[in-house]
Amino acid sequence: MRLLIVLSIIFAHGACDIADYYAKRAKLAEAENLLTVGGNYPLDHKETIVNRCLMQHKYRELDYAFDNPQYFNCSHHFFVYKNKMRESKVYKIIKNMPKGAALHVHDMALLGPDYVMNLTYMDNLYFCFKPDPVLSGNHLFLQFANQLPNKTCDTWQLISDARRDAKNVTEFDFNLRKHFTLVVDDPDTAYPAITDTWDAFMNYFTTIIPLVTYRPVWEQYFYDALKKYREDNLMYIEVRSVLPNLYELDGSTYDQIVTAKSYKKVLSRFIKDYPDFEGAKIIFAPSRYVGNAELDAYIETARSLKNQVPEIFAGFDLVGQEDKGKPLIDFVPKLLQANDLNFFFHAGETDWYGTQTDGNLYDAILLGTKRIGHAYALTKHPLLMKEVVEKDIGLEINLISNSVLSLVKDLRNHPLNTYVANGMPVVLSSDDPGAWEAEPASDDFYVAFVGASSRLSDLSLLKALGENSLKYSALEPTRKAAALRKLNFQWKRFIDNFDCSKY
């Protein structure tokens, strides 16, 4: 609307002279800038000084890449540049910046392979290998137990025994670690198509699940994850979980409510240790590869969560590769009956325009989703774009995930730039950062800032993205207001202590 008024003023008079022309051009550019995310945030005096430092480094990086496009990190595969990227000055500034919340992360990929490797040093951990039916090589199975497990394999062995007997422990661990990450030296060869990436990704989960669902590990993993997210200057997270059944050494298992309660317990312990951390909520997000009967059971579980752990339960979603799983439309009759739950649907995580997967965007919005996970395909739907703005539906953008999971190679082509240009309600998150060895927030913020937004986007954008992450969270209004004040306090401290010469 604002833009229309400006345009009509500009086009009502012809360009009489060149000065007039330049003035009109500048007005257009200014009007466009005002529309962008953060475009109407004025920076105060101190912020302007920080911004000058930040932008000086951003221009240097981008202008070098403009002249030497082969060196532009964000146009390559994330695995190729992720370590280099962390040397960038812009990156280091972003790393230290308060970033609010991560609203789209999955609980079994919060931490990376180095952390997981440490878990393999625990007692009572058995392992076995079986040839993988899909990928070349062997699939690793793990199980904590107080006696030799008797399912899946005939060749279970204690990891501690195998490691003790290994000729070369470094090599033993090096080979083991490969099962806890998607990162490889040559991603284009390892993952020629999206199905290959997803097969490896699903394999990652089958290996990880029995490792982290051992109850003591589960609790420690979540605690350590919160610690890592806080260290990356986040204060709040919303975790999507299939809520797996936890187990003990004797093989006994617990129901899903116990898993949810374990989150609550760990969270209280963490907040006692780190009172500046705002907290976490869970979104129950089981597999979309199910029939209607299982969906009924899911909804029932979601309702008991809402009753039994209301303070940490945010809502419901379905997960799994959207192209292969059931489309939302198959579940619409049941989901319409479940509108007592808040929905946070994954939708439009696809390159396939006009397919059923693409159509998930219609259902997510019509079903009243509070936010959309990915919304990658949204730009192809002008009316849905309008709905998103009118209903103020947060778009959870996961740039590195989209690149690693084979939707987009060059992040300059990611639709985030369109959402930012239109001032749409975007938040940044990292999806499964542990699986591709990304940081909880900094890596995604960096590639958003340098790769997927305008060269001219500045500190205002980063500040707005941090605020959006709390604004679109599932926090109750009073807690949300408190969290925003906390962020504002952290931001002021960051600005006050900023020293350009340190970068």
Ligand SMILES: *[C@@H]1O[C@H](CO)[C@@H](O)[C@H](O)[C@H]1NC(C)=O
């Ligand atoms: C990636 O970024 C780093 C740090 O700014 C830079 O040194 C490097 O040249 C860039 N490009 C590549 C291809 O690594």
Ligand SMILES: *[C@@H]1O[C@H](CO)[C@@H](O)[C@H](O)[C@H]1NC(C)=O
């Ligand atoms: C793994 O354990 C070692 C030794 O306790 C510790 O120094 C290291 O920080 C741990 N690594 C991770 C990623 O937690």
Ligand SMILES: *[C@@H]1O[C@H](CO)[C@@H](O)[C@H](O)[C@H]1NC(C)=O
């Ligand atoms: C396999 O292990 C389970 C639990 O440890 C036990 O109940 C079952 O009897 C075992 N089966 C066989 C064939 O040993």
Ligand SMILES: *[C@@H]1O[C@H](CO)[C@@H](O)[C@H](O)[C@H]1NC(C)=O
């Ligand atoms: C053990 O394996 C590592 C990694 O493959 C290798 O670098 C190292 O030289 C090996 N050490 C010995 C003693 O063979």
Ligand SMILES: [Zn+2]
């Ligand atoms: Zn996701």
